[in-house]
Amino acid sequence: MKHLPALASAIALTAGPALAHGGAHLHPHGSESWLPVILAALTVGGAAALAYVRSRK
Secondary structure (H helix, E strand, C coil), rough: CHHHHHHHHHHCCCHHHHHHHCCCCCCCCCCCCHHHHHHHHHHHHHHHHHHHHHHHC
């Protein structure tokens, strides 16, 4: 329960730009193909780096 305020804040901050599509938003139009690939590659790379750092200890 002690992580609930942080989780609620994170959810609120990430949902905000999606709800305000009429104004400024974070995704460029035409990025339907390359943006998910880049985000997935960053996620996999970050997880691999974290696993490497943890395995060295």
